Amino acid sequence: MLLCYIEGMNSARQTKQRNTIIKEVVSAEGPLSIAEIHERASAKVPRLGIATVYRTIKALKEQGRVAVVELPGEEPRYEPVGRGHHHHFRCRSCDQTFDLEVCPVGVPQGTMLPGGYTVEDHSLTLYGQCSTCLA
Ligand SMILES: [Zn+2]
Ligand SMILES: [Zn+2]
Structure with missing residues (x-):
């Protein structure tokens, strides 16, 4: 469901970056911060910039595919939409x-x-x- 086209990101490298970011969010043991997503995804996609992670997560959020998890005193974390009550x-x-x-x-x-x-x-x-x- 998450693996679909985001407007404005269409080169092969961008597609790979985006899919890697999505995969990390979906397969994580819980919601991840931008820094955590960046750390995990950049182990698989060399030279992945943190700005790309921000941009991709922002787009996924706007499309209603990723939800923000806010814990007091913490930076925002992100998880896939549709996990149900947890x-x-x-x-x-x-x-x-x-x-x-x-x-x-x-x-x-x-x-x-x-x-x-x-x-x-x-x-x-x-x-x-x-x-x-x-x-
Ligand atoms: Zn621990
Ligand atoms: Zn409950």
């Missing part, structure tokens, strides 16, 4: 952010809270140590 886990040791497969919130949609508040949704980020850092 939460993020932020490792305080390695500074990586991971997608969680479980929802740890036991307050279903429609729950009526004291005071008459009806729950429609929730958002939550967990912080701690990832398995690599804990090992």
Whole structure:
């Protein structure tokens, strides 16, 4: 779905850069910052400029294919649209952010809270140590 044409980027090299950037975002373990995308993609596409990463992500965002993930005090991160309901886990040791497969919130949609508040949704980020850092 993400692998489609972006206007204004059409040379073979640009196509390769763009596809590599998209692949990194889609296959990542969680949302990535521009710097993280650049670091990973430039290992595969030599001489990839960070401006190209910015431009590509901006275009994908405008097309509604990539969503911004904002954690307090952090630079914006990006993830593919359409992942469905999920939460993020932020490792305080390695500074990586991971997608969680479980929802740890036991307050279903429609729950009526004291005071008459009806729950429609929730958002939550967990912080701690990832398995690599804990090992
Ligand atoms: Zn970690
Ligand atoms: Zn949840």
